[in-house]
Amino acid sequence: MTTTTYTYEPLNEITAIRLVKQLKLFSESEALTAREIGDGNLNLVFHIVNDQTNKSIIVKQALPYAKVVGESWPLSLKRATIESNALKQFGSLTPELVPDVYYHDENLAVTVMEDLSHLTISRTGLIQGETYPLLSEHIGRFLAHIAFETSDFAIKPQEKKELVAQYINPDLCNITEDLVFTDPFFDYNTNEFEETLRSDVENLWTDEEAKLEVAKLKQKFLTSSQTLVHGDLHTGSIFASERETKVIDPEFAFYGPFGFDLGQFVANLLLNTLSRPAQKRSVLLDHITKTWDVFQTTWNKLWVESKVEPFVKNPNYSDYILQQTWTDAVGYAGCELIRRTIGLAHVVDIDSLPDEERLNAQKAALRLGRYLLTHQTEISAHDFKNLIEE
């Protein structure tokens, strides 16, 4: 097989088809249809299918800029390689929970991967009332495996440091640093909220107690390289069905705190919970407790098998790490609840509600977010039920 060196140019339907044929993923003679299905803000996503055999594939290409609400700023193409590496690394640990990666080219910023269109994006499904009975078991297992097995507890520190360097992701981390941890807590013009929320928002901007906690969580996000994190694990980054769960889109991946992904996932379940009438909430709250239960069980199983860190034999060390992970997750969930309510990027779960319900859900999200920030060490996974009802 000859090696082709590509120079970057955005693909279109024709060149995307040409690429997958060059890669022998389809034969030259097959009649293929390509459709661009991305949202066009950060990436091009081509769904390529042979309509006769139904064999299909995804070609994802990073764009050299980000477009959000009309603004455009340059964004490193390196994120495509980070995404591809992270998918492969996740795949080596929990192959059933991520798409297969068939090909990546760094110059083209292209990853060719398994088509998951038989599944639904879990945010969309949850809004439509799907329950995804295995979602929490799968995500709890995914998070524990990734957290443990890419950390200094499973990889020799010398090798892990090379991974830290490989996953350094300044541009994408900067988006999180600004949009999750900074802008919503100051009167910045990236924020988006309705005038009826203004007094709540202004109270937050002067709430130095809550903001101190945000500052600490941001510090940890900036400086803690405990493990490879997905970096953007909301319910829109998870494909699901009754039986399957697949985590996608780790272009924000980097070495960060154990609790970060867990907190974002929990917060997005909470946002969906807040969008529902009281009697339909328990399935989401059960998913939260189950995620954390499975995380702990999986983690502890991996922990006792660790060959890298002699201190794992200390009976209280695992409890300490798990406690720290959960406390951080509660804090990160608080940040996510707030930024999804008043920051640049909202969630459809709540934004699509009728006026009064939306306002109530938004106010509840802000209240809950603040409570999580200021009570991180006191909240167990079982407490969300009471907190939501209050």
Place this chain on the structure above:
Amino acid sequence: MTTTTYTYEPLNEITAIRLVKQLKLFSESEALTAREIGDGNLNLVFHIVNDQTNKSIIVKQALPYAKVVGESWPLSLKRATIESNALKQFGSLTPELVPDVYYHDENLAVTVMEDLSHLTISRTGLIQGETYPLLSEHIGRFLAHIAFETSDFAIKPQEKKELVAQYINPDLCNITEDLVFTDPFFDYNTNEFEETLRSDVENLWTDEEAKLEVAKLKQKFLTSSQTLVHGDLHTGSIFASERETKVIDPEFAFYGPFGFDLGQFVANLLLNTLSRPAQKRSVLLDHITKTWDVFQTTWNKLWVESKVEPFVKNPNYSDYILQQTWTDAVGYAGCELIRRTIGLAHVVDIDSLPDEERLNAQKAALRLGRYLLTHQTEISAHDFKNLIEE
């Protein structure tokens, strides 16, 4: 000026002189004397002097292996570049407290720098009874400037992440991970202690409370990239006189916790304190309180001028970071006291004492180390006086 590309080979007196002449640091016609003054375990160090003019210079070259107590293992030459970069970065922040760097070549693993032989290594001077009245003011200022100005509080997070990658230092960090944070706390054969200490050492090995704190401090060392740290800031890495202080040898530099260097420096002052009779200790204890006072004052001055992090306006945030820094420093000091007493690398301050005094000092160092580990959050810089007397 033409650029020469070197391939690595260990220098000798003749090739070292040839190099500094090639670099035009001396003219071709000067008669130079070169003398190798390194300890030969990790580096070659040539002192090159023109005996007529007394102009002198240091040529330091990394060796591709480390020799410690007869053992030899391979060690990356990259550390020479890290050392040179760190010296230059420190020099841009506190030029009066580090040697000038005249030249570095990555392939040769050579750094040519200012000769400081008019000064004394502070460990040697302190053992001889020197007081170095400006030592703590200088080191407090050095530590605060480096800690603050290489952190996300002073450098844009995107640029700081590139520095984190540049300073990733797996081989040298691994030495610290093993010799400071692991081996002394288990029955490993790298440890070195006299049989009379065995029962104290065995008590430590089964002391799960103290070991849990070591595990947490090791975790932070492995995963916290708050700031550029020197990585080996004991009193043997500091040249001093009555008026001058110069920090040398940052080949262990990497992005680590704010409190690490401070803890190692404090511990080495404590080790010297423990080697002295009671009436001669106060000068060292005063150095500890002064170091921390100056660190805080310098840090707070830099903090209010920060343009990078909007949360610095939060009145309690600086206190939180300083508290965390000090608490970590106390813990790291505890680890250092213990590993310098029973681990592979001891300190001359104590090892050179007569039998009974040495044993008493070693027992006191172990007791104090354990106390610092298990009381990190309760100890102020002024408490060491009472702790030492007890």
